[in-house]
Amino acid sequence: MTKKSVAVSLLMVFIIILTACSSSQEPEIGDVTIRLRGLQGPTSMGLAPLVTNAQAGEEPFKVDFEVVASPEEIVPLLIKGECDFAAVPANLSSTIYNKTEGEIVVLAINTLGVLDIVERGNTVQSISDLRGKKLYASGEGSVPEYVIRLLLEKSGLDPDSDVEMEWLSEHSAIVAKLEAEEDSVAMLPQPFVTIAQKQLTDLRLALDLNDDWTELIPEAGLVMGVLVAQKSFVEDNSQAVDAFLDSYEEAIDYTNNKPKEASEMIAALDIFNAAVAEEAIPYSNIYYEDGNDMKDSLSGFFALLHGMNPQSVGGELPPETFYYGAK
Numbered sequence: 001m002t003k004k005s006v007a008v009s010l011l012m013v014f015i016i017i018l019t020a021c022s023s024s025q026e027p028e029i030g031d032v033t034i035r036l037r038g039l040q041g042p043t044s045m046g047l048a049p050l051v052t053n054a055q056a057g058e059e060p061f062k063v064d065f066e067v068v069a070s071p072e073e074i075v076p077l078l079i080k081g082e083c084d085f086a087a088v089p090a091n092l093s094s095t096i097y098n099k100t101e102g103e104i105v106v107l108a109i110n111t112l113g114v115l116d117i118v119e120r121g122n123t124v125q126s127i128s129d130l131r132g133k134k135l136y137a138s139g140e141g142s143v144p145e146y147v148i149r150l151l152l153e154k155s156g157l158d159p160d161s162d163v164e165m166e167w168l169s170e171h172s173a174i175v176a177k178l179e180a181e182e183d184s185v186a187m188l189p190q191p192f193v194t195i196a197q198k199q200l201t202d203l204r205l206a207l208d209l210n211d212d213w214t215e216l217i218p219e220a221g222l223v224m225g226v227l228v229a230q231k232s233f234v235e236d237n238s239q240a241v242d243a244f245l246d247s248y249e250e251a252i253d254y255t256n257n258k259p260k261e262a263s264e265m266i267a268a269l270d271i272f273n274a275a276v277a278e279e280a281i282p283y284s285n286i287y288y289e290d291g292n293d294m295k296d297s298l299s300g301f302f303a304l305l306h307g308m309n310p311q312s313v314g315g316e317l318p319p320e321t322f323y324y325g326a327k
Contacts, residue, residue: 032240033062034233037074038087040067040272042111042190042284043225047087048265050244050251059247061240067270078104084233085244090223091143094302095314097322104228105324108245109294110252111225112285113210115144116193119185120178124206127155127216131162136174136186140167146308147222148187151209154216175199191272191280198276210285220300224285234324241324245290252288255281295326 036051038044044067054063068074071092077083078096085107088096093106117124117135124130130152139145145167149159157163168174171192178184179200187209188196197203213222227248234241255262259281267274289297305312320326 026237026239029060029240029243030062032237033064034085034240034244035064035083036085036087037066037068037077037083038271039071039074040069040270042114042280042286043087043089044269044271045262045266045277045281045284046110046252046255046286046288047248048251048262048269048271049254050247051269052265053247053251060243065269075099078228078230081230081232083230085227085229087225087227089143090226090298090301091305091313093226093228094318094322096228097318098314098316102319102321103231104322105231105234106294106298106318106322107227107229107234107241107290107324108248109221109223109226109287109289109297110248111223112287113147113208113213113222114189114224114284115147115187115209116190116205116283117185117207117209118178118188118193118196118203119183119206120181120200120202120204121183121185122204123183124185127151127207127212128157130185131157133185134164134166136166136168136177136184137188138168138171138174141309143224143305143312144187144189146305146312147209147213149308150304151212151216155212171196178203190284191276193283194276194280205283208283208285217304220304221289221297223298223301226298229324249288249290252286255286291323291325292327295320295323298323 038047051063051065053059054061071089074086074088075096078086079100087110097104137144137148152159152163171188174186174188175196178186193205210222259278262281263274263278266272266277302313302317306317
């Protein structure tokens with residue numbers, strides 16, 4: 001074999017090796033389409049600028065975005081692998097992790113506490129002022145109940161004797177109670193507080209429970225919403241995932257800093273009514289956190305919920321590998 005033929009043979013082998021290596025690499029970010037699903041309300045509001053930009057071709061990746069009616073509809077989509085990313089209630093992320101036996105990861109926190117204490121009066125200035133009062137609320141046996149019970153206990157109140165809690169099935173039923181009774185007090189989430197205030201002009205936002213949580217339970221975040229992803233998608237598209245998260249943080253900053261512009265995007269994507277969203281954004285604690293800080297906030301919250309009811313997080317606490325980017 002001549003030197004020339006040897007050189008040609010080596011070149012061919014080198015090309016074959018390069019081709020094999022390139023075929024195993026991740027797809028180019030521009031070729032990646034992320035199937036993203038969200039819910040109506042604060043957990044999806046911060047996505048609106050990102051999705052709007054992606055639809056206009058201004059992001060390095062593509063996004064297929066849909067809003068679904070309830071968390072229960074997102075669960076089968078994730079379990080069956082019919083969406084790649086989803087914005088979901090925080091505790092549901094742990095439940096889905098357990099249901100899929102570890103096939104999802106949490107990418108980022110997107111919403112902190114959205115629960116408020118409202119009243120038709122001016123008597124509630126702190127959690128301790130709820131002593132002896134009737135409190136209307138919804139969410140019995142779920143996160144809202146666990147949150148208010150923990151805050152009452154940390155404030156030195158017995159949730160079972162010091163406060164009369166009346167649990168109703170819907171937010172509209174709470175508003176009806178508030179309308180019928182002067183000096184009434186309730187726990188409502190945003191943006192329904194904003195909606196209720198349009199109906200009841202004397203309804204006062206007495207307490208943002210996220211503030212009380214930060215003061216009374218600093219060891220854990222009051223995390224209401226997160227972004228989760230299919231583990232297999234993340235492993236195959238890590239560059240696109242990281243690019244998405246960079247844009248997501250910018251989108252949440254934009255939402256908080258420019259609520260009017262963001263609310264128009266929110267309405268266009270059918271996430272929520274523009275006028276309500278614009279007013280509610282400053283009170284909705286739309287927030288971005290990832291990596292180790294996310295893990296500390298979220299794992300602490302999960303531990304508290306697990307202590308009250310293990311099934312609230314799917315029975316078991318997720319391991320460290322659940323938290324994307326944490327070390």
